[in-house]
Structures are given as C-alpha cells and as structure tokens.
Amino acid sequence: MRDGFKIVDTDAHMMEPEWMWERYTEDAYKSRAPKMGIIPESKRRGYMVEGESFVREKGKYPMAAPAFFAAVKKAMERFERAAKTGFSAQSRLEDMDAQGVDVQVLYPTVAGQMLGREFRDTKLLAACVRAYNNWACDYSSAAPDRLRWAAALPMQDPEEAIKEAHRTAEMGCVSYYMRPNPVGGRSLWNEELFPVWSEIEHIGKPISTHESASSSVPGFGDRMDTHVSGHILSHPFEAMAAMAGLIWYGVFERFPNLKVVHVEADAGWVPYWLQRMEQHWNFSGNAEHEYLTKRPTDYFKSNICVAFRGDEPTMKAAVELVGDGNFSWDTDYPHPDGTYPWGVEAMLRQPISQEA
Numbered sequence: 001m002r003d004g005f006k007i008v009d010t011d012a013h014m015m016e017p018e019w020m021w022e023r024y025t026e027d028a029y030k031s032r033a034p035k036m037g038i039i040p041e042s043k044r045r046g047y048m049v050e051g052e053s054f055v056r057e058k059g060k061y062p063m064a065a066p067a068f069f070a071a072v073k074k075a076m077e078r079f080e081r082a083a084k085t086g087f088s089a090q091s092r093l094e095d096m097d098a099q100g101v102d103v104q105v106l107y108p109t110v111a112g113q114m115l116g117r118e119f120r121d122t123k124l125l126a127a128c129v130r131a132y133n134n135w136a137c138d139y140s141s142a143a144p145d146r147l148r149w150a151a152a153l154p155m156q157d158p159e160e161a162i163k164e165a166h167r168t169a170e171m172g173c174v175s176y177y178m179r180p181n182p183v184g185g186r187s188l189w190n191e192e193l194f195p196v197w198s199e200i201e202h203i204g205k206p207i208s209t210h211e212s213a214s215s216s217v218p219g220f221g222d223r224m225d226t227h228v229s230g231h232i233l234s235h236p237f238e239a240m241a242a243m244a245g246l247i248w249y250g251v252f253e254r255f256p257n258l259k260v261v262h263v264e265a266d267a268g269w270v271p272y273w274l275q276r277m278e279q280h281w282n283f284s285g286n287a288e289h290e291y292l293t294k295r296p297t298d299y300f301k302s303n304i305c306v307a308f309r310g311d312e313p314t315m316k317a318a319v320e321l322v323g324d325g326n327f328s329w330d331t332d333y334p335h336p337d338g339t340y341p342w343g344v345e346a347m348l349r350q351p352i353s354q355e356a
Contacts (some may be wrong), residue, residue: 002100003348009096010307011210011263011330012104014136014149015087016111024131029124033131034114039064047110049128050120054113055214061221061230063214068227075336082334089142095333096146099344104333106140106149107177107210107263108132115152115179116215122157129154129164137171148174150208156184158192162199169203175261176200180209180242181217188242189249197255206259206305211238231337239265240273243304247277250291252303263307264332268314270306271321301326309339310347324356 001007018036025033034049041057042064048054055063076083082091096104108115111132119125129152140147151168153161155178165176178188186192188209200207211219211234214227220237221230239262246252246260277296286292301323307330308315319327329347332338339346 001102002344005348006103007099007101007344008103008105008328009101009331009333009343010105010261010328012092012106012333013109013335014106014111014139015109015334016132016135017086020135021128021131024135026127026130029127032121032124033128034110044069047114049114049117050124052117052216054110054117056216057214061214061219061224061234062227065227072336076334078341079334087334089139089147092333093143093146095340099341101331101344103146103148105174105208106136106147107208108136108150108152109335111152112177112179112210112212113215115155115183116181116212116217118156118184118217122154122160125156126154126160126164129160130167133164133168133171133173137168137173140172144172150175150177152177153196155179155186155193155196158196161196165196165200165203169205173205175206175208177208177210179215179217180211180238180262181215181219183217187245189245189251194251194254197251197258201255201258204257206261208261208263209239209242210263211235211265236265236269239306240269243273243300244277246304247296247299248289248292250289252299253291253293256302259303259305261305261307261328263328263330265306266312267306267308267327268312268318270326271318274300274322310343310345310350311339316351319352319356324352 021033034047036045037048039046039048039053039057044064046053057064082095085091133151136149140149151173153164153176155161213231219234221234224230224233252258274297281295305326305328307328310329331340331343333340
C-alpha cells in the first residue's frame with residue numbers, strides 16, 4: 001500500500017536465468033533448446049536457437065551496438081543488489097516492499113525476445129514456451145498473490161497457442177503475453193487467429209500485447225538504423241497498429257468479452273489515436289468494415305486498457321480527454337529504461353484526481 005492505495009504494477013519483467021531452458025525443456029527438445037553462446041554476426045554473447053540469435057544483430061534496428069550496451073550497463077547499476085541474487089523472487093519482493101508495490105504482473109524478457117523471431121520448427125517453439133511458462137509459474141509461487149505471471153503463447157502455431165492457453169490457465173496465469181507484431185505472416189486480427197481469441201474469451205483472461213527489441217518479425221523499428229531510434233518507434237507504434245486493427249477488423253465485434261491490455265507502450269498517444277479513428281468514422285462510418293456496429297471509441301472503452309508510466313507528462317490530458325477507466329500503471333522493473341525506483345512516487349504526483 002502507498003498513501004492509502006493498493007499499488008499494482010501491470011508491467012514488470014522476469015529476468016530468466018541462463019539455465020532455465022536447460023532445466024525446464026522437455027527431454028525430446030532439450031538438445032535444441034535456446035542456449036547462450038557467441039553470436040557470429042556480432043561476436044557478443046547472447047541467446048541462440050535454431051542457429052540464430054534471438055534478436056537482430058546488424059542492419060535495421062540492430063541490438064548489438066557497443067554504445068547502447070554501455071548505456072544499459074550504467075542504467076542497470078541501480079539493480080546491483082537484486083542482480084547479485086539472480087533477480088530472485090525474494091529480492092523482487094524486497095524492492096516491491098520498499099516502493100509500496102502490492103502486486104506485479106510479470107512478463108518475459110529473453111523469452112519475449114525469442115518470440116520476436118519465427119521458428120522453422122513450431123513444435124520446438126511450443127516446447128520452449130512451455131518451458132518458460134513452467135519456470136515462470138515456479139518463480140511466482142514464492143508469493144502467488146503478489147507475483148502474477150503472464151503466460152507466453154506460441155502464436156506462430158494457433159493450435160499450440162490454444163493448448164497452452166488452457167494449460168497455463170489451469171496453472172494460474174493472470175493473462176496471455178504476445179507480440180503485437182505480425183508473426184508467421186498473421187497480424188492479430190487475422191481470421192486464422194479467431195479460434196485462439198474464441199478460446200481465450202471463453203477462458204476469461206486478458207491478452208497483453210508487449211513489443212520487444214530488435215526483432216526479426218516485421219515491425220516499425222525496421223525503418224531505423226540504430227537501436228535507440230528503432231526502440232522509440234517500436235513499442236508505441238506496434239500498440240497503436242494492434243489497437244486499430246483489432247477494432248477495425250472486428251475482433252471485438254466478434255468476441256465482445258475479449259479484453260486486451262497494451263503495456264510498455266506509454267499512453268499519452270491514446271487521445272490522439274481515438275481522435276484519428278473517430279475522424280475516419282465520422283467521414284465514412286463502417287464503410288469497408290460493415291460488420292462494425294459501434295464507434296471506435298466504444299470498442300476501446302469496453303475492451304482495451306493501456307498502461308502508462310508514472311512520469312508521463314501527458315497523463316493529465318489523457319485522463320481528462322478519455323476518462324480514467326481504461327488506463328493502468330507500470331514501471332517496467334527491472335529493465336534499464338524503466339521507472340524504478342521513482343515510478344510509484346511519480347505516479348502518485350500526477351495532477352489527476354484521487355478518484356482517477
């Protein structure tokens with residue numbers, strides 16, 4: 001608790017140990033599971049699977065820039081104590097207690113990067129995802145009411161995604177993590193994914209879209225030549241595209257009880273994006289999208305939540321223009337570009353009403 005409020009951080013991150021896939025992958029796939037090694041393209045140490053790096057090493061929106069890694073190393077100094085424990089659950093809980101955070105929703109780090117490349121063997125992908133989810137469940141069991149984990153889904157294979165959604169629901173996941181990018185040639189509103197949305201709607205847990213960095217799947221960062229410039233675009237622009245596609249291609253019309261949370265994309269853009277969609281509705285209504293029965297903002301209000309950083313200066317305007325019912329708060333703990341340890345304080349200082 002902090003200042004009388006229950007504090008829920010809706011986007012924090014696991015820091016998966018190097019041994020995770022070695023210990024948690026099923027025997028049939030263990031020899032091909034992700035491993036740390038020297039990546040040929042960049043000569044840096046990183047995760048590889050199917051002979052490829054998890055992330056893009058060179059070209060557009062590359063990961064392997066020495067200046068970038070120097071900035072990361074400096075920013076991570078504030079997590080030195082937790083890092084010495086391997087970012088254990090206990091160290092995480094201590095940091096949460098110090099800031100008054102009651103609950104964290106936990107998303108992957110390197111497993112999220114893994115889902116940013118397309119597997120040649122989707123059964124191997126599904127096995128790697130199961131291994132991560134099993135480890136995440138075990139990690140969160142240290143304090144299951146406070147450490148709430150989002151299950152990763154192998155969206156490249158919709159049938160496997162459905163099976164994993166049901167399996168992890170029984171294990172106690174709180175939501176389903178997926179990339180907002182097109183994966184396997186499918187955007188989130190592709191009809192081939194409708195069976196997945198139908199099952200998740202029936203299960204009753206939300207989808208959480210979360211971009212990651214320097215992916216090989218298509219993304220807006222592809223327009224940029226450096227990691228920093230690509231990262232500026234990738235997270236909010238992927239969320240904006242996913243929101244528009246899910247609304248305009250009728251996913252919420254077909255699955256009215258499906259809930260989507262966009263995290264680590266900031267939220268100051270939401271009023272403009274709704275305005276942009278409303279302008280098109282005012283001009284052409286549901287032309288080309290005749291299955292829509294509501295305005296874009298109505299779908300947003302009933303089906304979508306967007307997480308904001310505590311230090312976003314646009315939040316007052318966003319709440320005034322959109323209302324307070326479709327926003328949550330996050331810190332991105334313990335990533336270097338997140339807001340720990342000042343995020344809670346910054347959020348509580350936002351010039352918005354106590355009710356909001």
